[in-house]
Amino acid sequence: MKANPKAKADPKADAAAAPAGSKKKLMIAALAAVLLLGGGGGAAWFFMQGGDAAAEDTPKASKKKKKASNVKPHYVPVEAFTVNLQPENGEQYLQVQFTLQVDGPEQATLIKDNMAIVRNRVLLLLSGKKASEISTVEGKQQLAAEIQAIVQEPFAKGGDEQDVTDVLFTSFIIQ
Missing domain, CATH: 3.30.479.30 (Band 7 domain)
Structure with missing residues (x-):
């Protein structure tokens, strides 16, 4: 039998492909969230530790x-x-x-x-x-x-x- 081009694809195959794509998107979103939160946490730690360390090292900083x-x-x-x-x-x-x-x-x-x-x-x-x-x-x-x-x-x-x-x-x- 020849494949009918007008016939619909196998619904089971579509169902299997959809979760794989969703999982990939979910992993990318989770990775982006972890990087964003990590960067924000690092910035918060930097500023809580005194902020501008370069300004303290400059000779122009007042005694x-x-x-x-x-x-x-x-x-x-x-x-x-x-x-x-x-x-x-x-x-x-x-x-x-x-x-x-x-x-x-x-x-x-x-x-x-x-x-x-x-x-x-x-x-x-x-x-x-x-x-x-x-x-x-x-x-x-x-x-x-x-x-x-x-x-x-x-x-x-x-x-x-x-x-x-x-x-x-x-x-x-x-x-």
Whole structure:
């Protein structure tokens, strides 16, 4: 018998060919997914380990930045201040408490040993402020930057600056 070109192919042969093609596609998709996830995991690991290793090796990287990345921050609480503010609408007072964030235990000890100087500088700064200057979020941020700047000034003439990295308000009341 001659094969009839118009006759349909054997359905059993088609059924066997379909799973083989599906398995191949499934294997390719699984392999692509594994490679994609592996690449993503590798990238995540790279960035979690410090990211740009080349930038750390360049001589232009600042000494302070390298130092800060290796030192665990320490916190030095400063006792509460109550000061008269500059008059605007009658007498107003500020009661504020904050913590200084510094680089390392040596800086924390230096700040603690010179707390009288720190408190004097901050008291003089605060007593020159008006309530309207420090009542907004921006005003508080500006005040924190000013406190940081005056505490960083050397305690002794010709001495090194302190490494104060942040001023964190823990209480802030204007009356």
